[in-house]
Amino acid sequence: MxxxxxxxxxxxxxxxxxxxxxxxxxxxxxxxxxxxxxxxxxxxxxxxxxxxxxxxxxxxxxxxxxxxxxxxxxxxxxxxxxxxxxxxxxxxxxxxxxxxxxxxxxxxxxxxxxxxxxxxxxxxxxxxxxxxxxxxxxxxxxxxxxxxxxxxxxxxxxxxxxxxxxxxxxxxxxxxxxxxxxxxxxxxxxxxxxxxxxxCFGSFNLQVTVRGFAAHAADRSKHAINAIEAALPMMQAVQALRPAVAARISALPVAPGQPPLAAQIAITVAEGGTCGGQVPDRFVFLVSRRYAPEEDFATARTEIETAIRDACPAGATLDFDLIGHLTxxxxxxxxxxxxxxxxxxxxxxxxxxxxxxxxxxxxxxxxxxxxxxxxxxxxxxxxxxxxxxxxxxxxxxxxxxxxxxxxxxxxxxxxxxxxxxxxxxxxxxxxxxxxxxxxxxx
Missing domain, CATH: 3.40.630.10 (Zn peptidases)
Structure with a gap:
């Protein structure tokens, strides 16, 4: 044969x-x-x-x-x-x-x-x-x-x-x-x-941990800081970045009939709280960012962290962790x-x-x-x-x-x-x- x-x-x-x-x-x-x-x-x-x-x-x-x-x-x-x-x-x-x-x-x-x-x-x-x-x-x-x-x-x-x-x-x-x-x-x-x-684009996942102060759900004193409520303006700040991010167009070739490739940002994970009777002291959300080869990773990350910090209410604290990155x-x-x-x-x-x-x-x-x-x-x-x-x-x-x-x-x-x-x-x-x-x- x-x-x-x-x-x-x-x-x-x-x-x-x-x-x-x-x-x-x-x-x-x-x-x-x-x-x-x-x-x-x-x-x-x-x-x-x-x-x-x-x-x-x-x-x-x-x-x-x-x-x-x-x-x-x-x-x-x-x-x-x-x-x-x-x-x-x-x-x-x-x-x-x-x-x-x-x-x-x-x-x-x-x-x-x-x-x-x-x-x-x-x-x-x-x-x-x-x-x-x-x-x-x-x-x-x-x-x-x-x-x-x-x-x-x-x-x-x-x-x-x-x-x-x-x-x-x-x-x-x-x-x-x-x-x-x-x-x-x-x-x-x-x-x-x-x-x-x-x-293809690069991507990274930035984990944001918001910390408040746990208390009885009926406690409205200044000591009770609801981490979920504190996170809401921060997540909204991420959403507010979307038009500017989406305007960043790449020169990479696209499939016939498809629009130019644009950068993307989204919140893909959100979790926190324990029960209905307790003010939650911790909330975590994940920001997923897809960035074009023409963009700089460090600049893209800093943009997100700055927007979130600026929206953080008094009393809440933040931690940022890069938990995923593809160039x-x-x-x-x-x-x-x-x-x-x-x-x-x-x-x-x-x-x-x-x-x-x-x-x-x-x-x-x-x-x-x-x-x-x-x-x-x-x-x-x-x-x-x-x-x-x-x-x-x-x-x-x-x-x-x-x-x-x-x-x-x-x-x-x-x-x-x-x-x-x-x-x-x-x-x-x-x-x-x-x-x-x-x-x-x-």
């Missing part, structure tokens, strides 16, 4: 044995990796070590030091365990990045978010689209490649990382800063559509992008003319990889679609997309796939033909 025949057989086998990938996904969904608090990373690493045991990908755990991510008043807890699975060897490598955390289950779920439910080809469960389904697709592709003896152009390195959904120090940042990312990078926190990634991702297109586009065409069946380059106001931890100076090129794929409701109730992907992504990954890694789009292969003849600078001229 030729290499091309093996690849064709592999594509068929992906479809024929998709049940195994679905079963893997069910086990992943059952492990609670919600952030906050992100307490399930160890359990998820254990599961993945089991699922990867039959592949020639030795695994190791890399834990982010506590001092880098812990915030005394923050919501995160538990070890930040990242799992790296890497094929041994010396050839060119390709890192496949996945974050293992999910958002918290939104209100409105009609199904158990931690039980994979299949209905009419749809796979419902927390993290199915963002992004445990992508992990299942990659593992499925690698199993099929191994079973058929498919020669790979790249040594795969799987990076299963923590705290993308809001942490202060995402796992991929730590791995990048420690020089642990091999080769070039594919990020699977993106769309199942025909997209060329044009970068903007600059234009990540590079020499491997045409090969990834071709692989997505093969897997999902898109035509070349369907691909469009655009950015997003959503944030990614890929900016930290660029910031560390490890890589500037980062290609994006995944399972998210407009109707998949990622981050919302009834999140889902489909069997068809799970198979399509597995095919795209397999094609991209396969040695016989589009060799003319393999930058390493194209560079080899040029390097061989170049004169040896150590050889004297005759």
């Amino acid at each position: 030729t290499g091309t025949d093996r690849r064709g057989a592999a594509m068929a086998l992906i479809e024929a044995e998709l049940d195994r990938a679905v079963a893997d996904l069910a086990r992943m969904v059952a492990v609670d990796t919600r952030f906050p608090p992100g307490a399930g990373y160890g359990a998820f690493a254990t599961l993945m070590e089991e699922l990867l045991a039959d592949l020639p990908l030795p695994t190791r755990r890399e834990t982010v030091p506590d001092a880098l991510w812990q915030v005394a008043r923050g919501p995160a807890r538990g070890e930040r365990i990242n799992l790296i699975a890497e094929a041994p060897g010396t050839g060119p490598a390709c890192s496949l990045y996945f974050h293992v955390d999910t958002v918290c289950a939104a209100g409105g779920w009609q199904r158990d978010p931690f039980v994979l439910t299949e209905e009419d080809g749809r796979l419902y469960g927390l993290g199915t689209a963002d992004m445990k389904g992508a992990i299942a697709a990659a593992v499925h592709a690698l199993r099929v490649a191994q079973r058929l003896g498919l020669t790979l152009a790249y040594r795969p390195q799987l990076l299963l990382c923590t705290d993308e959904e809001g942490g202060l120090y995402p796992g991929i940042r730590h791995l990048a800063e420690q020089g642990m990312i091999a080769g070039h990078l594919l990020n699977f926190n993106g769309s199942a559509g025909p997209r060329i990634w044009g970068g 903007p991702t600059a234009d990540p297109e590079g020499s491997h992008t045409p090969r990834w586009i071709r692989a997505v065409q093969e897997g999902f069946g898109y035509a070349p003319e369907e691909f469009v380059k655009y950015a997003a106001a959503s944030a990614s931890d890929s900016g930290y990889v660029q910031q560390a100076g490890v890589l500037q090129e980062i290609n994006l794929g995944g399972l998210i679609r407009p109707g998949s409701n990622a981050h919302g109730a009834e999140e889902h992907t489909t069997r068809a997309d799970l198979a399509a992504l597995a095919k795209a990954i397999l094609c991209y890694l396969a040695a016989d796939f589009a060799p003319e789009l393999n930058p390493e292969l194209m560079a080899a003849p040029a390097a061989a033909a170049a004169p040896d600078p150590t050889t004297p001229n005759n």
